[in-house]
Amino acid sequence: MKLRLIGPAALLFASSACFATRNDVRIIQEDILSLRSMQARADSARARQLTDISNTLTTNLVAIRDSVRDVGMRLTTFQGATRQELYSLGERLIQLGELMGASAQAMRTFRADLEERSRQINEQALRTMPPAPTAPGDTTRPPVPAPALSEGPNVLYQIARDQLTARAWSSARDAFTRLITEHPRSDLVPDALLGIADAFDAEGNNAQGDSVYRLVVARHPSDAAAPTATYKLGLSLARQKKMPEARKAMQDVVRLYPRSDESTLASDWLARNPS
Numbered sequence: 001m002k003l004r005l006i007g008p009a010a011l012l013f014a015s016s017a018c019f020a021t022r023n024d025v026r027i028i029q030e031d032i033l034s035l036r037s038m039q040a041r042a043d044s045a046r047a048r049q050l051t052d053i054s055n056t057l058t059t060n061l062v063a064i065r066d067s068v069r070d071v072g073m074r075l076t077t078f079q080g081a082t083r084q085e086l087y088s089l090g091e092r093l094i095q096l097g098e099l100m101g102a103s104a105q106a107m108r109t110f111r112a113d114l115e116e117r118s119r120q121i122n123e124q125a126l127r128t129m130p131p132a133p134t135a136p137g138d139t140t141r142p143p144v145p146a147p148a149l150s151e152g153p154n155v156l157y158q159i160a161r162d163q164l165t166a167r168a169w170s171s172a173r174d175a176f177t178r179l180i181t182e183h184p185r186s187d188l189v190p191d192a193l194l195g196i197a198d199a200f201d202a203e204g205n206n207a208q209g210d211s212v213y214r215l216v217v218a219r220h221p222s223d224a225a226a227p228t229a230t231y232k233l234g235l236s237l238a239r240q241k242k243m244p245e246a247r248k249a250m251q252d253v254v255r256l257y258p259r260s261d262e263s264t265l266a267s268d269w270l271a272r273n274p275s
Helices: 002-129 151-166 170-180 189-203 208-218 224-237 243-256 261-272
Strands: none
Touching: 002 261, 151 224, 170 189, 189 208, 189 224, 208 224, 224 243, 224 261, 243 261
16 A cells, blocks of 8 residues: 555656756756857957957057068168268268369469469569669779579479470479578478479489488378388388288388378288288
């Protein structure tokens, strides 16, 4: 009898348990679907974000690439313009140097003309001066001639340079020597010494020429003629096959006169004659 009562109760309980289990499964399935839907939406949002980031990066990269290309083009244009400007500046400097050289020569010629005109005027004045008074009845004293005035330093320098051009080496040295002797305080004295050395060198008298080149440097180490004299001394020694002495002279030009034009020439010579 007890067994019969238990059976329906157990069956009801089992039925309720099965019903609860199916309900739970349905809830779980709905939760899973909800999670999947949320995950899908999240994945879609992330995909859109990644797409947006990718598009932004692509846009930025394109902009950067265009900017780099634009900067490169501007740099190339700038470099080209700079090279052209430097070339033009170099040409202007060369022209300026030529003009300065021409101006210096023109000024020296102008000064020589003034000196010569002044000398002629002074000589004329001396010739027209009345003679000095003599004692009454003294007829034994001859009249004193008017003294001859020396040419100015620029006149003598121009004469000497003309003689060098005419390859009259001895006459050129005589004119330079007169300049040094008669106008020892002239600013042309270093150039006159250099001219004497050039005349000896051109004549083939290397010993005398080298001696005067050294004299220019010894007497006028700060004058513009000093680096020129040292450089020409180096060339003369090289022609005489005295290469160690020639290299020493060229090294002195570079060391003592680094800002001179001769320093560049000496550096080039040393590069071409390493030993």
